[in-house]
Amino acid sequence: MINKVIEFSVNNRMFVFMATLLLIVFGLKSFQELSIDAVPDITNTQVQINSQVKGLVPEEVERMVTFPIEYSMNGIPGVETIRSISRYGISQVTVIFKEGTDIYKARQLASEKLQNIELPVGVVPEMGPISTGLGEIFHYSIEAKSPEKDGEKRLLQLMELRSIQDWYIKPRLLTVKGVTEVNTIGGYEKQFFIQPKIDLMSKYGLHFDDIEAAIENTNLNVGGGYIQQTGEQVLVRGVGLLKGIKDIENVVVKRLSSYQVVKIKDIAQVKFDKEIRTGAATVNGEESIIGTAFMLLGENSRAVAQRVSSKLEDVKKDLPEWVELKVLYDRSNMVNATLSTVEHNLLMGAGLVMVFLLLLVGNLRAAIITSLMIPVSLLMTFILMRWQNVSGNLMSLGALDFGIIVDGAVIVIENCVHRLQKKGEELGRELSRAEVKQLVIDSAIEIRSAAGFGELIVITVFIPLFALTGVEGKMFGPMAMTFIMALGSALLLSFTVVPALAATFLSGKTRDKKPFLMSMAEKLFKPTLGFALRFKKGVLGIGIASIVMGVFLFSRMGAEFIPQLDEGDFAIQFIRPANISTENSVKLQRLSEDIIKEFPQVKDVFARTGAAEVATDPMGVNISDSYIMLKEKNKWPHDDHIQNKKDLMNEIKEKLELYVPGQVLMLSQPVELRFNELLEGTRAAISAKVFGDELDKLISYSKEVAEIVGEIDGAGEAESESKGKSPMLQYTPKVEELAQLGVTARPVLDAISTAIGGREVGHVFDGVKRFPIVTRLSEGERKDVMTVRKLPVGISDGFTVPIEQVADIDFVETFSAVSRENSQRRVAVLVNPDTRDIESFVNKAKKEVESRVKLPEGYFIEWGGTFKNLQSAKERLGILVPLALLMILAMLYAAFKNFAQVILIFTCAPMALIGGVLSLNIMGMPFSISAGVGFIALSGISILNGVVLVTYFNRLIKDGKSPDEVVKEGAMTRLRPVLMTALTDIFGFLPMMFSTGLGAEVQKPLATVVVGGIISATLLTLIVLPSLYRLFIKFMQPELNKEAYGT
C-alpha cells in the first residue's frame, strides 16, 4: 500500500503539488478560524444556582434554601458532586455533572427540578451564567474624571456611575456575540430612601406598613382603554407614578381625625442613601464600579475579549463627558502573550531545525525539501485541529517539536541522497531524471518501515493520553491529539510530497558531500565505537549503570501535576475577620492598594470585596480578590532591585504585612483563582476538607489541620477557610406579651425587616430605568443600639409599642458561612504551597495530619487540588502506558520476528531515562505530568533510533557481511540519520527549554526531558546498541552458523 502511494506520488508529481497547494490554502484558512486560547478550559460541566435570601443568617439559609435545592438536585441523572455555600443573604448550590454532559441539558434538568422546590416567600433561585473558569475575560471600571471629595457628593456620583453601568453599558455589552453575562460590583444602586423618624411615627400612631401602603396606593399608572371620537380613537391613562424625591415627600400617609393630613415628609426624610451592600469595588485605592464580562461556554476567549474591547470603544464615545471608562483586564493580552511565546518557540525551533538539516545533510536541495515539511505539516495540523475543534493553546501547539515531526522526512531524504550518490558513483555518470525518479522510489520504499514504523511507535505511545479524564484529560488530550495530528501529517507528507519533491529537484549529479559536522562526528565516533566493541561487556555494564542511576535519580524526584502557568499579572486574596464591616473592609483594601500602587512595576490594582450583583463567587465582605496588573517588563525601572515577578510578589506581600494589620494574604493569579474555586470549591492549590456535622467541631479541626500543615516545609500559606462566628443582634418575639396584645409575631418581624433591613415599597421610573423606593431607618439610627430597641411595632390601627416591649433583644453569635459538599458540611483548609513538589508535600501533610489529628466517628478529611489530578493521571497512565508499550513490543515483534532484537531495540528507551532525569535535575524541576509526557514521547523517539540501526544491521547481515563488519559499517553508515534525527529533535525543543516568555514554564518540563533524554539516548544507543548486537549476535541472528558468530 505504502509502496503504491510512494510510486503514485513520484509518477504524478503535478497532482501531488497541486494537492499540497490546496492543502496550504485550507491550512491558512483553518489557522484564521482556529479557536485560540492560553490554556485548555479545564472546568467541569457545572450549574450554579444562586438565591438571594434577604435577611436570613447562614444556618437558616442552609436549612431553608440550600438544603431543599441540594436535595432536589440529587435526583438528577448524571450528577457527580453537589457543593454549596450558605452565607448571610446568599445561597449558592453548585451541581457538577459527569464529564461530557451537555451543559444545556444539565441546565434544563436543573431548571425543571427548581420549579418544584418549596422555598421561603420571595426567594427566587437563579442559575448562574453559562460560563466557565476561563469565563471572566474582561474587567473594566467606570469612574469620574474628577472624583468628588465630599462624602454626600461622592455618594451621588457613585450612584450615577452605577446607573450608567447598569442601564447603559451593561445592556450594550450583552449584545456582544459570545458574552453571556455582565456582572457589576461597586458603587451604590440609586435608591430613594424613606427614612422614618421613629418618634414622629409613634406620635401619629403610624406603622411601617402604613408608609408601604401609601406608596403602593399612589405610585401607579393605570390604563383606561380608549374612547372614540368622530372618526378617531383616543387612548386613556391615569398617571400616578412618582417622579422623584418631592413627589415621594408629598405622598399622604394618613388623615387624622382632626382632618390634618400626614405626609411622608412629616414623618420621614426622603433622600438618596447607601444601600446595604454585599460587595464593593476598588481601583487604585479608590472606590469604583467594576464591570466583568463573562464569556459563553465554548467560545473563543481571545475573540470575545477583542469584541468586548471594541464595543467598549464605541460605548466610550457616547458616555457623558465627566465619565471615564478604563480597561483593567483584557484576557486577549494574556492569550496573545502566551501565544507569542509559542510562536517564538515554534519559529525558533523550526529555524534551528532547518539550519541543522543544512549542516548535517550537506545538500542544500535536500535540506530545503525537508524544511518545507515543517510549515506544510503545521498547516495540515491546523486543518485537522479545526475539524476536531481542538483549540490552539500552550498545551496543544506548545508541545510541537518540528524536529520530531520531520524525523520521517529526514530519514527518507537522507536515504535518497545516500542512494543517489552511491548509484552515481557506481555508474560513474550523471543520473537521468528517470533514474533519479526510480531511485527515489526505491529509497523511500526501502526506508519506509524504519521511518513509518518509528513514527507509528511515537504515535502509539501518545495513545494512552486519550484515556485521561477530568482535568488531566482536558489538559493533555488536546496535546496528544495535536502531536499525533502533526506526526500523522508529517508521515503522510514524507511518503507523498517528500518523494515527489525529491524526484523533481534532487540532481542526477547528487554527491553526498560529507559536511564538516558529520566528518567531525565520524572522526570521533569511529575510534569510540572500535573501543566499545573491544570491551563489549564493559559497555554493557556502563549501559546498566546508566539505567540504574537514572532510576535512582528519578526515584528521588518530587512531583507536581503541571507547572503553574505564569499569567503575567497576579492576584492577592485578602482575608479579614468575619465580622468586619463592609466599610472597614473597603478601607483596609484601599490602604493596601495605596501600598501596592507605590511599586513602580504595578500598572493598576483593582479588587472586588464581597459578592457581586450576580453572585458567581459568593464571598463575604471580609474577603477581597485583588488583581495586580503589571506594566510590561521593559517599562520596569532598570535601577530597581526588583526585576522579576516572584520578587515583586514577595516584596508586596512583605510590605503589606508590615504596614496593614488585620488581614491574611494569599497569593494567586487571576485565572488560577477562578479555576481553583470552580473545580474544588476552594480558592487554593491544595485543600484539606474536613467533613462532619457540627460546625464548631469542624472549625476547630480545620484550625488544627491548618496549624499542622503550616509547620511543614514549603507550606507557604495555610489558612482555615472558616472565619468563625460573627455577632448577631437577635430579636425574639415575646409570645406571652404578644398574646396579651392579641397579635401574632408578624408585626414584630415586619418591623425588624423593614426598619433595619429595609423594604422595597415601589419604584421611580426614569424612561425605562427604574430605581427602588426603600423604607428603612437612617444609617445613624440603624447602628444605634438604643434606637433599634425603640422600633415602633404596629399593634392595631393607630397604636404602636416599642419593640423591646414585645421582643427580647440580645447579641448572639452565628457562623459566617456554611459550606457543604455531597450533602455533608465541610470546612476546608486552604494551602498555597511555596514548593513545586506538591506530591511529597501532600504526602507529608497527610501523614502528619493523620498522626496528630484524631477525628471522631463521622468526621473525615479529604485532600483536594491539583494533587488529586496528579493522582488520577497516575492511576490511569499506570494501566494504559504499559499496555501501549506491550503494543509496541508486539509491533516490533511483528516487524523484526526476533524477540532478542525487539528487546535490544527496547533498551534504547531506558537509556534515554538518565538524560531526561539529569536535565530535569539540572533545571531544578520536579517530575510532572508534562515531564511524564516528555518521557512517553522520548521512549518512542529513542526506539526509532534503535529501529533505524537494527534494520540496517539486518540488511548488512543479509548482504553476507560478518558480524563485526555489520556493527562497524552499520553504525558508521547510520550515524548520520541517527544524529540528524537526534539533533533536529533537540534543536526543535531547545527554544522551548530555555524560553522565558509568558507561559513558557508549562511546556518546559516536556522540552527539558526530551532534550536531555535524546542526548543520552543517542550517545548510548550509538555505542551500547552495536556492542550488544555484537555481544548477543547468536540471539540476534540465530540462523547464522556458529563460526559466523565469532567472539
Added chain:
Amino acid sequence: MKNIKFITMTIFLISNLAFAEGDHDHSSHKGHDHSKQEEKHDDHDDHKGHDHSKHDDHDDHSKHSDNKGHDHGASKAIGKGRAIEIVDEKKGFKLSKEAIKTLKLRLQNVDGDQFEISKATLVSSKSIKGVYRFRAGFFKLLSAKILKETKSGYKVKVAGVEFGDQIVINGVGLLRVTDVYSTDKSEYGHSH
C-alpha cells in the same frame, strides 16, 4: 500501578524501586531590607514628647514573649516585621510603626480615669462601650462608662487608664478590626 514514576519506569522497563521523598530546600524569600520604604513615624509630634521607643517593653510577654513566635499556621501575620508585632493578653497588642502610620492613629494624653472624648473615639462592640488605651507601645480596649453626653461627645470613666496614658482618638474603626484579628475575639481563623 498507582504511581506515575512507576508508569514511566515501566516505559523504561524498570518498575520496582520505591521512591524516597526529595529533600528540597524551598527556603522562602527572606531578609529583605525595607529601610527604603520605611517612613519616619511623625504622627505623634503633638503628643507632648511621648516616645514610643522608650515604651517598647519586651521583658514581660508571658503569653507571647517571642516577637517571632506568634505564627498562626503559615499565615505568619503576627510577629517581628509584621504589622502586629506582639499580642499579649494583659497588655494588648503592639503595632509596627509603619502600621500605626498606615492606620492614621492619633493619640491624646489623659490625666486620669475620667475625661471627655469625641463620639468617634468611643468604641461600640455589641453592648460594650470602650476606648483604646495606648501604654508602653501596646493598644488595649478598655471598657468605658458613659457619665454624660456632651455637645461634642461623651464624658467617660475608664478603669485602667492612668495619668500618662494615651487614648486613641482617630482610626479607631480599623484599630478595632486589628484587635479582633489579633486577639481572635470573633473566632477568626487564628487560634490562641
